Amino acid sequence: MIVKKEQIMRIILEQQSQEIKFRFYSASTIGGLSKTELATYESIIPKGSTSATYESIIPKGSTSATYEHRPDIQFDALALVKSEWQDIAYFSLNGEMICERSAYGEAMISKCDELFTQNAYKQAIEDELKAEKSDREVVVSELTEKGAGGLMSDYATYWEQYKKENNL
Template sequence: MLNYIDILRVMAESKNSEFEFQLYSENTERGLSKTELAPLHGYVAKGSVQAKLKEDHKASFPIQELMKSEWETIAYFSKDGEVICQRESYGSPMIALKPELFKQGAYSKMVEESFKSFRTGREILVPEMSEATASSIVKEFNEWKQKEKSE
């Protein structure tokens, strides 16, 4: 089961990808259907944090705000044309179809916790690390640097 933070993390880690999504229709929200989708198709362009509509390019919303307010009505997300997560029907949980995309390593978790604490002004208590944890953090950091250099 995913939450909107998981999707935002994948978007942040995949800035060179385009994401698409679709909302459930008003009929579905009112209980007249379980799976009817809205006729509008949303997307987030490569390198952007703005959600737009394919049918109306002038409409633009910050993806973070859209995710917070409309999370329960989003039917699916795709990355570069491939569906990565979806709901079976309105009201059901968002399920990862590509679970490897949503796995968070020790390094990215540490960075995310640092950002959260910076934003909220809270201190982070860092537990003592085992050699395996430290090795995992360094390995993931090196993979991230290599990926950044190749893009």
């Protein structure tokens, strides 16, 4: 499965309790001399990292990241992924590779399709929020009985998890 930057940004937000690492291609790769040479150090999004600690540098509600070799430097991980998507070689979650490019300029390929697949309820909510932000209207095609049942099942699962996480 080809991974888009919006999908990995969603994973970063959903998996804040996990450590996420990613590595850029080296400057010589981006310059065209090599297609697979990686930067020396990884970038890290530590477990539970949010911008609360770094509000003066990173917008509130974002996820902060740092460099393996320079933990004193903090930056907005989502903004970086959005702007430098083509220069990133891979992402790993708790030490396990979740997606990678075979070479610079190639598509990012998933190693774990289930992680990047969104359930029907969450996808409907995401589509609605995107449409609301851009002043568009979401046109929903007619749901079959199976489709409506799947949507409600996904909602029930989400609601149970929400109640458990918030002690309701």
